[in-house]
Amino acid sequence: xxxxxxxxVGFSSGALYALIGVGLTxxxxxxRVINFSLVAVGVFGAYLSIRTSPLIAGASLDVQTVxxxxxxVLVAALISGILGWIEATWLSEATTTARSAVTVASLLMLxxxxxxxxxxxxQPLRPLLIGPAFLIGDVAVTKVGVAMLVAxxxxxILTWIVVNRTPLGIRLRAVSDRQxxxxxxxxxxxxxxxxxxxxxxxxxxxxxxxxGNTAAADATSMITLVIPGTAAALVGAFKNIPLTIVGGxxxxxLQGALxxxxxxxxxxxxxPILVIVLFLLWNQRKEVWDVAR
Amino acid sequence: xxxxSRSRATRRPWLPLAIALGAVVLGAIFGFGMPAYVVFxxxxxxVAMVSLMGLGIVTGTAGMIALCQLSFGSIGAWILEFLYxxxxxxxxxxxxxxxxxxVIAGVITAALGLVIGLPALRLRxxxxxxxxxxxxxxxxxTVQQIGFPDQSFAHIPRPFGLSSDPTGDRGYFLxxxxxxxxxxxxxxxxxxxxxxxxxxSVAFSERGTASAGTxxxxxxxxxxxxxxxxxxxxxxxxxGQITQVNYLxxxxxxxxxxxxxxxxxxxxxIDMALFGGILFVVIPExxxxxxxxxxxxxxxxxxxxxxxxxxxSNLGTSVRAALFRRRRLMEASRxxxxxxxxxxESVAEAPIPAGTGRPLLVVEHLTVEFGAVKALTxxxxxxxxxxxxxxxxxxxxxxxxxxxxxxxxxxxxxGTAVLDGEPLAGLPPHxxxxxxxxxxxxxxxxxxxxxxxxxxxxxxGGRADPAAISDALTFFGCPDAYTPLSVVDVGxxxxxxxxxxxxxxxKLLLLDEPAAGLSHDEHLAFxxxxxxxxxxxxxxILIIEHDLDLVRSVCSQITVLNFGEILASGDRASVxxxxxxxxxxxGETEML
Numbered sequence: 082x083x084x085x086x087x088x089x090v091g092f093s094s095g096a097l098y099a100l101i102g103v104g105l106t107x108x109x110x111x112x113r114v115i116n117f118s119l120v121a122v123g124v125f126g127a128y129l130s131i132r133t134s135p136l137i138a139g140a141s142l143d144v145q146t147v148x149x150x151x152x153x154v155l156v157a158a159l160i161s162g163i164l165g166w167i168e169a170t171w172l173s174e175a176t177t178t179a180r181s182a183v184t185v186a187s188l189l190m191l192x193x194x195x196x197x198x199x200x201x202x203x204q205p206l207r208p209l210l211i212g213p214a215f216l217i218g219d220v221a222v223t224k225v226g227v228a229m230l231v232a233x234x235x236x237x238i239l240t241w242i243v244v245n246r247t248p249l250g251i252r253l254r255a256v257s258d259r260q261x262x263x264x265x266x267x268x269x270x271x272x273x274x275x276x277x278x279x280x281x282x283x284x285x286x287x288x289x290x291x292x293g294n295t296a297a298a299d300a301t302s303m304i305t306l307v308i309p310g311t312a313a314a315l316v317g318a319f320k321n322i323p324l325t326i327v328g329g330x331x332x333x334x335l336q337g338a339l340x341x342x343x344x345x346x347x348x349x350x351x352x353p354i355l356v357i358v359l360f361l362l363w364n365q366r367k368e369v370w371d372v373a374r
Numbered sequence: 375x376x377x378x379s380r381s382r383a384t385r386r387p388w389l390p391l392a393i394a395l396g397a398v399v400l401g402a403i404f405g406f407g408m409p410a411y412v413v414f415x416x417x418x419x420x421v422a423m424v425s426l427m428g429l430g431i432v433t434g435t436a437g438m439i440a441l442c443q444l445s446f447g448s449i450g451a452w453i454l455e456f457l458y459x460x461x462x463x464x465x466x467x468x469x470x471x472x473x474x475x476x477v478i479a480g481v482i483t484a485a486l487g488l489v490i491g492l493p494a495l496r497l498r499x500x501x502x503x504x505x506x507x508x509x510x511x512x513x514x515x516t517v518q519q520i521g522f523p524d525q526s527f528a529h530i531p532r533p534f535g536l537s538s539d540p541t542g543d544r545g546y547f548l549x550x551x552x553x554x555x556x557x558x559x560x561x562x563x564x565x566x567x568x569x570x571x572x573x574x575s576v577a578f579s580e581r582g583t584a585s586a587g588t589x590x591x592x593x594x595x596x597x598x599x600x601x602x603x604x605x606x607x608x609x610x611x612x613x614g615q616i617t618q619v620n621y622l623x624x625x626x627x628x629x630x631x632x633x634x635x636x637x638x639x640x641x642x643x644i645d646m647a648l649f650g651g652i653l654f655v656v657i658p659e660x661x662x663x664x665x666x667x668x669x670x671x672x673x674x675x676x677x678x679x680x681x682x683x684x685x686x687s688n689l690g691t692s693v694r695a696a697l698f699r700r701r702r703l704m705e706a707s708r709x710x711x712x713x714x715x716x717x718x719e720s721v722a723e724a725p726i727p728a729g730t731g732r733p734l735l736v737v738e739h740l741t742v743e744f745g746a747v748k749a750l751t752x753x754x755x756x757x758x759x760x761x762x763x764x765x766x767x768x769x770x771x772x773x774x775x776x777x778x779x780x781x782x783x784x785x786x787x788x789g790t791a792v793l794d795g796e797p798l799a800g801l802p803p804h805x806x807x808x809x810x811x812x813x814x815x816x817x818x819x820x821x822x823x824x825x826x827x828x829x830x831x832x833x834x835g836g837r838a839d840p841a842a843i844s845d846a847l848t849f850f851g852c853p854d855a856y857t858p859l860s861v862v863d864v865g866x867x868x869x870x871x872x873x874x875x876x877x878x879x880x881k882l883l884l885l886d887e888p889a890a891g892l893s894h895d896e897h898l899a900f901x902x903x904x905x906x907x908x909x910x911x912x913x914x915i916l917i918i919e920h921d922l923d924l925v926r927s928v929c930s931q932i933t934v935l936n937f938g939e940i941l942a943s944g945d946r947a948s949v950x951x952x953x954x955x956x957x958x959x960x961g962e963t964e965m966l
Contacts, residue, residue, distance in 0.1 A: 117507065171684035181500050182439055182637065183683050189630040190676030193669035254390045305626075308511050311504045350515040354508040361493040361501060 086341075088334045093226030094309070095333015097296055100233040100288055101310025102325040104281050107240055109319035111257050111277045115181040118164060120307040121191035123285025126157030128199050128300050129291065131206055141241040150209065154286040160191075161282020162275050170275040173260055174306065188304070193302040204300070208293025225295050229288070233329070236284060237322040253277070309333075312353035315360050332356050390562055393557045401551030410540040413547050414615075415659055420550045421611045423651030425632055426641040427561055428604030429786030432502075433633060434642025434688075435565065435823075436597040437577025439503035442490075443605045443632050445513040446483050448624035450606025451613045455523040458530050472533035474552075476610040480603045485604025491595050499613045502598075509732060510626035517621040529617040538617050550611055557604060558644045564600070564644070571832035573597050574823045582819030586833045587807035587878075631672050634679035640690030649689070698858060719723035724905040726930050726946075729758035734914050735780070735811075735882050740789035742772075742779050742938075749775040750938045753789070757882065757931075760908050762915045764929035764946075766922070768958070771935040773918045776818060780811045782806045794881050809834075810881035814888055820859055820867045827855025833874035846877035849910065850903055869900070876911045885917040889924055901927045926950065934958075 101120055108116045130153035137145050164187055172180050179306050210228055213221030244250035255263040264270045289303070297303040309332050316328025335352045339345050405413055419640055425443050432440040457475040458464055462473045490509055491502070524530060529538060533549055536542040564570050568876070572593040575583040580590045632654065638648040657671040682688050735757040742750040750772045757763045765773050779787045782803035791798045801809065820829060830843045837863055838846070840855075847855060850873040853862055862870065872888050889900055905928050908914060919925050925932065932949040934941040942952045949955055 115503065117503070167680060167684060175686070178437070178439060178500055178503075179683060179686070181503060183680055185439065185441065185503065185630060186634045186637075186676045186679030186683065189627065189634050189679070190673050192627050192630070193672035193676065196669040197667045197673075207735045301627075305511050308508045312508070315501075315504060347519055349514055354505065354512055356507055357505055360492040361505070 086218045086220045088337050089220045089222055090335040090340055091335065091337020092330070092335070093157070093223045093229070094296060094336060095330040096226045096229035096233065096331050097288075097292060097306065098309040098313045099284075099326040099329025100229045100236070101307060102313030102329045103233045103236050103240075103322055104201075104285060105307075105310055105314040106317055106319050106322055106325045107236070108277065108281055109177075109314070111244075112165070112168070112274055113177050113180060113257060114168060114184060115177065115311070115314075116164075116281075116320065117181065117184040117307060117311075118161075118187045118191055119281070119285055120289075120310065121185075121188055121195075121304045122157045122160040122164070122282045123153075123287075123289035124300050124303045125160055125191060126153040126155070126205060126282075126286030127289035127293075128195065128204060129153070129156050130286075131204065146209070149195075150287065150290045153290045154283045156280040157284035157286025162279040165275040165278025166271070167282070168278075169271045173270070173274075188307075190303055191324075192301055195304065199300045201301060203294065203298035203301055206294045208295050209291045223295070225292050228291055230326075230330075232288065233326050234293075237326065240322065261303065266276050288330070309353040312356045312360075315357050315364075318364060328356070378845035390559060394559050394841065396659065396884075397555050398551055401555075402548055405536060405544045405551070408699065410543060414540075414543050415655060417543070417547050417550050417611075417615050418655045419648075419651045420547075420554045421608050421615065421651075422632070422654040423647050424554055424557055424604060424608040424611060424653070426636055426639075426647040426650045427644065428601045428646055428852060429632055430634040430641035430643070431573065431597050431604070432601040433636045434640055435570065435577065436573040436594060438594070438598070439500065439633070440506045440598070440601065441503055441633050442506040442510040442626070442629050443508045443515065443601070444609075444624040444626070444629040445506075446487060446605030447612065448513060448517055448611030448619075448621070449486060450476075450479040450483045450609030451619050451624070452517070452522055452609075453482050453606070454610045454613050455530055455619075459523045459528055464531075469534045472531070472610075472614060476607055479610050480606040483606030483609075484599040487599045487605075488595060491598035507626075510629050514621060514624070514626050522619055523620075523690060523756070524618050526618065528619065530613050532614050545789065550615070552609070553611060558647075561604070562644055566828075568832060569593070571824060571828055575821045575832060578821035578823065579819045581783065581803075582815065582821070584783075584803035585807055585813050585815070585819070587804050587812075587835055588832075589802075589804045600959075627672065631675050638675065638678045638682045638688060640688030643690040643694070646688075646690035649856055670723035680693070695858075695860070698861075702722060724902055726905055726928060727761060727908040728930060729761035729914075732759045733757070734759040734794055735788075735916070736792045737780065738790050740776070740779060740787060740791065742775055742784055742787040748938055750787070750935075752777065753935070753938075753940055755933050755940065755943060756782045757914060757916055759914050761931055762904065762908065762917060762929045764925040764932040765916060765918045765935065766920075766925055766932060767935035767941070770937075772938040773935055774886055775938075777813055777886050777916075777918065780806075781811065781884065805818045807880075811884070812875040812878060812880040812882070813884040814868070814871045814875055814886055816886045816890070818864055818867055820871050822858070822860040824859055825855065826853055826857045826859060826862065826870055829859060829870065830874045830877055831854070833871075834878040837879070838877045842877055846873045846911075849873065849876075849906075851899065863891075865893075865896070868892075876907055876913055879911050880913055882914045882916065885915060885919075887918055887920065889921060897921065897924060900924070904928045922950075 098133050104119050105116060108114055108119065111168070130149045133149060133152050134145065137148050164184065167181055172183065208225055210224035212224055214224045214227045215222055236249060242251060252263065252268050252273060255268060256273050260270055296306060312332050313329035317325030332353055338348050339349050339352065381815060402417065429440060429443045432438050454475045455479065458471065467474050478648065490505060493505070502530060530544060532538060534544055536545040536549070572583060574590045575586065576590055576593040583590050583593060609624070612623060631664060635650045635654055641647040641650050643885040657674065658668045661668050661670055733756045738754045740750055740753040741748070753776065765776065767773055775784070778784050780791055782798070782801055798806055824832065826842060826847065830838065830846065843855060850869050852870050852873050853866065859867060859870070868888055868891060872885060875883050889897055892900060901924050904915070917929065926946065929946055931944065932946050933943040934949060934955050936958045941958055942949045942955050
């Protein structure tokens with residue numbers, strides 16, 4: 082297997098990492114939080130949605146699919162919204178570290194609940210898109226992979242338009258930069274924050290429904306996909322969406338490239354760390370202090 | 375200082391040792407008196423407690439997020455097993471092997487911890503969280519694939535020939551108690567030491583830490599490495615307890631659970647780490663009795679964690695704060711009315727200090743640019759040894775930028791600064807502090823997690839003995855050394871900051887608006903103390919201040935900055951009467 086094909090192998094996961102990274106970056110920019118629970122809420126939505134299948138068994142297959150996806154998106158948005166509400170209510174002026182620590186606690190809760198509710202066995206979480214989009218040599222680039230990349234780009238572009246070109250974007254930036262000042266100007270800070278959490282959560286629910294069990298067999302392994310996602314987001318320093326997408330694809334490509342060398346499979350799991358480490362070394366070559374003055 | 379106001383630690387230095395000895399005796403009675411099952415579970419409590427104590431250094435004391443404590447455990451366990459099964463060393467060291475291997479495993483784990491922590495050097499807590507979460511997952515899958523050296527058939531012998539049956543369990547419990555108590559004593563001593571103070575300081579402010587002459591990098595890395603060391607030891611203790619481990623013993627989710635629990639209880643406090651260990655082990659044990667899925671305990675920890683984070687408190691510090699309030703109330707009711715130490719003695723006003731005539735700090739052509747904005751343009755000034763120089767100017771004139779540049783926080787400036795013949799160029803802030811250049815901050819940079827005395831010991835770097843510390847506190851009318859900084863108001867905290875920096879007897883002290891937040895009377899008292907300070911502490915002072923009354927009453931020399939350039943510089947009277955200064959600084963009509 083040559084390198085180009087190996088890169089194609091890594092494309093699907095890379096695109097997924099890119100989308101997760103974009104979600105993380107979005108939340109970091111708009112709500113000052115590194116959301117470690119980001120993927121978990123999506124996975125929860127998707128896994129809970131397949132519990133509805135006995136209730137809607139009579140409907141046609143298309144209707145069933147639509148209902149399942151809608152439930153997944155709504156559940157994910159709801160869980161994410163609750164987290165956002167907690168952050169906006171009690172930690173509005175807290176540091177990024179404290180706000181992110183809350184998402185670590187909720188990650189712990191969601192992983193444990195996923196053990197309890199879904200077990201550690203693989204579940205029949207059917208992906209929305211099945212099969213290859215096109216072939217590179219003998220390697221199929223999956224529809225899921227293409228969909229993830231498109232989703233990452235769409236989310237990125239939409240975010241740019243909303244943030245830079247609409248009155249809503251001005252408010253969002255105000256809330257993120259100077260929450261108290263925005264509040265004094267009559268901006269509905271809490272509503273906006275919870276809104277961002279719900280929208281990003283919903284996107285993650287949709288994303289989990291689309292990829293189904295193609296990326297990971299069980300709920301917990303799927304939740305840990307947030308790790309390569311953070312690697313992607315770090316490449317964009319949790320600020321820059323285009324760089325984040327590149328970062329995700331690079332992590333995926335490196336992992337794919339390693340599959341060409343079967344003796345190095347153990348390294349595969351260390352790729353995200355490697356990217357994180359190299360990036361941090363580069364990013365912090367200059368001395369940076371905790372506060373501006 | 376009265377006897378009652380001395381800290382408990384100085385009154386009873388033997389107390390920690392006595393408690394440790396008591397704990398070992400209690401452990402022996404417990405281990406050989408309780409049912410076998412209870413003893414076995416209690417060993418697990420100790421292991422969890424050791425993990426939590428290690429974590430407490432990073433999360434509690436140094437304020438970072440670390441999510442791979444059990445990965446360190448698994449690395450430590452792996453190394454111990456490797457040394458036992460793949461090397462001839464056990465034949466060489468016999469019954470001592472376990473203890474020795476445990477230390478080796480801890481040291482190697484600490485080295486790996488350094489490698490992980492190094493790239494996140496400027497670790498804002500969140501970067502460390504990202505890295506450690508990644509490490510947790512990667513170590514987990516790697517260990518799943520390569521397995522432990524015991525390969526699920528060999529058993530690792532216990533230390534000192536203890537058997538692997540319930541009798542051996544009892545002996546091993548005592549062994550675990552001794553190890554745990556030793557680690558607890560070590561951590562307690564470190565927390566009381568200068569390095570422990572550095573951890574607390576860095577959790578509150580990196581700039582404040584560097585300005586006290588402590589390297590931020592060293593503080594953070596030492597905390598993380600020590601935490602990894604203790605994590606590795608905990609892993610070895612698990613091996614000794616169950617004699618055979620696999621990847622399930624060290625799952626990443628339990629690392630998350632330990633982190634959250636560490637926040638909930640405040641596991642930098644030894645007793646709270648024990649309490650956390652009990653929660654971590656006993657709650658799942660209870661759930662097991664009722665046949666409820668064990669994961670519910672993690673759900674509970676998650677909820678408790680969110681509660682602790684949203685209320686910004688943990689059990690340990692809340693309990694201690696309540697105890698302190700009670701103690702203070704009792705002491706206050708006992709104290710008689712005569713003990714008002716804050717009163718300023720009514721001696722004659724000290725004169726404005728005259729210098730020795732020798733230039734101490736020579737700054738030439740200092741220019742600082744932030745992009746297109748020139749914050750300072752070609753600033754040159756000389757501070758004479760033994761004087762107080764006032765640096766004044768309107769808001770945005772570049773006064774604080776000047777202090778930042780001289781203090782080493784703006785390395786990209788041009789121009790030179792020479793302190794007492796020694797060029798400062800290229801030195802990071804903590805090295806400048808050690809070279810005798812100290813500064814205070816406009817913002818509150820005094821870590822509330824310390825006591826006044828501990829803060830002074832930290833800032834002075836151990837150079838000031840208790841008498842000197844007490845002298846500096848009395849000199850500025852600060853609260854007693856045992857008072858926690860968390861109960862001191864912000865204005866007084868700045869005084870404590872000034873007192874601490876003077877007590878470290880630097881050559882030059884840069885004060886950035888030290889009197890903000892003081893009342894008018896306190897202002898007057900502060901001015902008088904400041905005038906005495908150069909002689910009392912042997913320190914030259916540069917003071918930035920908006921209050922012209924204060925500047926007029928303490929400074930012999932004044933430099934005025936406006937729009938980043940020197941408007942006037944010279945002796946007090948001529949500068950303050952300079953028409954340029956009057957118009958630029960005070961407005962056209964204001965008379966000085």
